[in-house]
Amino acid sequence: MNHTQLRPPTMADVARLAGVSHQTVSRVLGDHPNVRDETRARVQRAIEEMGYRRNSSARALVTRRTRTLGVVASNTTLYGPASTLFALEEAARTEGYVVSTVSLRRLTVETLSEALDHLSQGGVEGVIALAPQRSAVEALAELRQPFPVVAVGTGTGVEIPSVNVDQRLGARLATGHLLASGHRTVWHLAGPEDWQEAVDRVDGWRATLEEAGVEPPLPLGGDWSPLSGYRAGQELAGWVGRGLTAVFVANDQMALGVLRALREAGVRTPQDVAVVGFDDIPESEFFAPPLTTVRQDFATVGKRSIALLLDLIEGRPPSGTSRVAIEPQLVVRASTFPYVPQPGNAPG
Amino acid sequence: MNHTQLRPPTMADVARLAGVSHQTVSRVLGDHPNVRDETRARVQRAIEEMGYRRNSSARALVTRRTRTLGVVASNTTLYGPASTLFALEEAARTEGYVVSTVSLRRLTVETLSEALDHLSQGGVEGVIALAPQRSAVEALAELRQPFPVVAVGTGTGVEIPSVNVDQRLGARLATGHLLASGHRTVWHLAGPEDWQEAVDRVDGWRATLEEAGVEPPLPLGGDWSPLSGYRAGQELAGWVGRGLTAVFVANDQMALGVLRALREAGVRTPQDVAVVGFDDIPESEFFAPPLTTVRQDFATVGKRSIALLLDLIEGRPPSGTSRVAIEPQLVVRASTFPYVPQPGNAPG
DNA sequence: GAGGTCATTGTGAGCGCTAACAATTCCCGT
DNA sequence: ACGGGAATTGTTAGCGCTCACAATGACCTC
Known part of the structure; x- marks a missing residue:
């Protein structure tokens, strides 16, 4: 390997080989205009030949x-x-x-x-x-x-x-989409309270419901992980049939857990409960069912x-x-087919 | 903000304040033993007071x-x-x-x-x-x-x-697990051919089958994405009932796509087709069904x-x-319940 | 109390580079 | 051919630090 050599060449070495001063080498490297073409070429050849590279520390020190x-x-x-x-x-x-x-x-x-x-x-x-x-x-x-x-x-x-x-806006898009689909209210599975993004999403969700004249249910809490979503999903499943038809989950990973818990509880998505996530991870499109979510740029x-x-x-x-x-930006997929408040409509 | 100040203090500045030479400051910073405690303390106080930090470029240049x-x-x-x-x-x-x-x-x-x-x-x-x-x-x-x-x-x-x-070993674990569960053969959805890992997984899969006296089916190819897995899954669904009962997919994301395609084709996992992935991404445990996969450390x-x-x-x-x-390391989950070649056994 | 040892501190050089300035060369019009 | 300005090149002085070595002083031994 070449890096075994004791000392890499310096600018002075290159200058000597090219028959110029080190400063001229510096000029060539710095694309300084006032260097004769022939000189520039000679220097460049010497640089090439020696495999010279500027020492970044020395450069940083002076600049x-x-x-x-x-x-x-x-x-x-x-x-x-x-x-x-x-x-x-x-x-x-x-x-x-x-x-x-x-x-x-x-x-x-x-x-x-x-x-x-x-x-x-x-x-x-x-x-x-x-x-x-x-x-x-x-x-x-x-x-x-x-x-x-x-x-x-x-x-x-x-x-x-x-x-x-703008997390509040994201939450508004998600919640608004669910309300517009005919849901009376929207539940929320939030992220950890000490995450500002989690708080902002709660705010946006709550504000949207309140503006629609709906009293927001108590939000659940998770830690972003699918497992925490799964646990929350089990709890949510217990509220189906008692007013729960739509959930806005604070990220896609937790939404995945929610989907699994609902499925295991015999709750169908989106026919019984619609779910919206947040993030649009690459997997979301292939969840069961594909997840409506909010994409961040x-x-x-x-x-x-x-x-x-x-x-x-x-x-x-x-x-x-x-x-x-x-x-x-809202990305609509199969987990939120337009909701119709009667049960039993089959999806495509 | 503090970083607006024109020049950060140098070692010499600190030395002056502490009434020592710059070299002594360097010794304190370098934890050199031969410095009197009192001197060390004085220097440290000066460093603190001026908010001094060593210039990394100068240091790198000389060291x-x-x-x-x-x-x-x-x-x-x-x-x-x-x-x-x-x-x-x-x-x-x-x-x-x-x-x-x-x-x-x-x-x-x-x-x-x-x-x-x-x-x-x-x-x-x-x-x-x-x-x-x-x-x-x-x-x-x-x-x-x-x-x-x-x-x-x-x-x-x-x-x-x-x-x-050791990708070959990983593929052997996956394939061997499926064979040991009673499957006659194992299909494979491979990653891109120019990925060494993909090639090694194919090798391990093929070797395991051949050692078991089974002629390997032609492997399908994907690009690691869930979408490519989905497409391959649609193709695989067509082989169900014609000898396909188990698939080893070269990564979890593609496996997710395969699971969706099978589900949409009315093929049940693992009762009709068992699926193994590779990577153990955090989501795998919450796929529908939870995915058996190979974990890399x-x-x-x-x-x-x-x-x-x-x-x-x-x-x-x-x-x-x-x-x-x-x-x-192999991680066994619900996508590969021990296989019994008669249809109709319900999972837990 | 002279000489030696050790701990402690200081001095000087130089790492490889760029910026400022000085020196040289070139080219032009007259 | 010659002065003058522009183009080109060289010289010098650090950037802030560590290393090698020198200097200082404290302490001990005989």
């Missing part, structure tokens, strides 16, 4: 730019965070930045603080925090860092610059977050607002 | 160690890659390394090469490549970089140091990969072999 961004996230194996992460990295790379990630198992003040330290040690110029728990956001506000931080998925009610999908979240962070790093006034909200 | 690793991956929103990524980052962080990731949409020679360049620009000391496509591995062998590269999920037949889950993959890469970076002889294979 004071590492061109590295950090991301702190948790639950990165879930569809939402993983998608956001992907979009963030792609957007950053387009702008010429490298992204260093820290994936936490749990998001607490300690782990967050350690993560920021770790990233700082990696020389990041700024950090995106995927911090959906409210406790984490508060911690973030405390932990003043020597670089700017943009929060994602924290809701708009925080002091920190943030980018969010993670690519846009990624782009906007990076744009905002770079504005902050460059000291520019943010090109948009520093509290971005992105619109989600 | 020639960036303590940064790179990861190239594609399809990072899928469960497998996302889990591996998570495990890699955690393992690297434990060893004091920062991880920079590049997530590609498609893995080709060009994108791979660009990714490695991008990471190199970020100053990585080594790279892990999650390169499951065979074409990518070949490209990797060509693209000699000035740093070591460890491949993950490429299969053991490559020149590059690599870490893998991504945490171990991550740890072993990082260990191997660090050995290579440090120039140590790898502590284990440089072609690691990790054992997967």
